[in-house]
Amino acid sequence: MHMPYSCIIIDDEPDAVEILTDYIQQMPELKLTNSYVDPVVAMAEINQSSGVDFIFMDIDMPRISGIDLSKSIRDKCNRLVFTTAHTKYAFEAFEVEADAYLLKPFTFAKFALTVNKLIKVVIAPTAKQAAQKHFYVKTTEERNRFVRVYIPDIIAVESVKNYIKIYTTTDEIVTYLTLKEIKEKLNETANFIQVHRSFIISTDHIEKIEGSLVKLPKEMLIPIGTFFKDAFFEYLNKHTIKTGRMN
Structure with missing residues (x-):
């Protein structure tokens, strides 16, 4: 204790x-x-x-x-x-x-x-907030309204014009941030990867990959952009169990 x-x-x-x-x-x-x-x-x-x-x-x-x-x-x-x-x-x-x-x-x-x-609430060891499980964003809905976003619940983040949309398991949150700003926060964990110039996805929520499409919960289909293919398939290769059998 x-x-x-x-x-x-x-x-x-x-x-x-x-x-x-x-x-x-x-x-x-x-x-x-x-x-x-x-x-x-x-x-x-x-x-x-x-x-x-x-x-x-x-x-x-x-x-x-x-x-x-x-x-x-x-x-x-x-x-x-x-x-x-x-x-x-x-x-x-x-x-x-x-x-x-x-x-x-x-x-x-x-x-x-x-x-x-x-x-x-169990106090974890102090460690640069790497273990932090949530953050807050100011929503576009009304002034001085903040929403707590639980990082494990994030499915994907989409850049739309001058704001971003955060898709979670329970909600869709719109906030005036850039994809770069939210990416800096999510990069504190190892569970997010950018697959398109407009999308960052959670690797914890990937259901399947078919060709150049990633399927996520809520019937989300995210295209893998050309510029991001190498990094994504490097991630996929690293996490794929391979057989040593001869075909």
């Missing part, structure tokens, strides 16, 4: 650091490894570290905000919890994949409840 969970506090208000320190010390499951009142120092030191289980961070700080700081250190923590006195940052916190949002002043009971909920 992985305990205690390592924690870092980042808050430019010493009183807030003191309160959080006390809360962490009251929970045997947690261990405070460091605290910072200067977010710039925190950024430099955390980026040089091997990572931490929890970061509790204020948003409204001098020189660099918690939102901007999180973009630099998000891959160094398994659980990111924003602690702020302002509700106006909720959407930004959501966008950078914060795991929780504690509104100051919060009680120890509220803090403990939040931490216990996050601990129940």
Whole structure:
């Protein structure tokens, strides 16, 4: 059992650091490894570290905000919890994949409840988020609407004019991203391959290959583009069991 969970506090208000320190010390499951009142120092030191289980961070700080700081250190923590006195940052916190949002002043009971909920979700070893199973996208349907996309559920991604369509096992999500931008995210796993200038597919969801067509769930038939054939058939050859028998 992985305990205690390592924690870092980042808050430019010493009183807030003191309160959080006390809360962490009251929970045997947690261990405070460091605290910072200067977010710039925190950024430099955390980026040089091997990572931490929890970061509790204020948003409204001098020189660099918690939102901007999180973009630099998000891959160094398994659980990111924003602690702020302002509700106006909720959407930004959501966008950078914060795991929780504690509104100051919060009680120890509220803090403990939040931490216990996050601990129940198994915390994997910190590893550049390679094991991350989801991300968020802003949809085209309405302003400030975000959808969580589970990577194992993605069947294919299609580029359509100035947006992309993400096909999952349960939904079709339209978002204003480019295929290049989504490809960078999916490249963190080894389960996606581009087969056409307009399509990236999940190799986990391939049902069959017939000539230059890949069949996916939901009766999707994706053409293999000429430029992408060599890489795709190299993948196919690598994952095909071959017989040693003579015909």
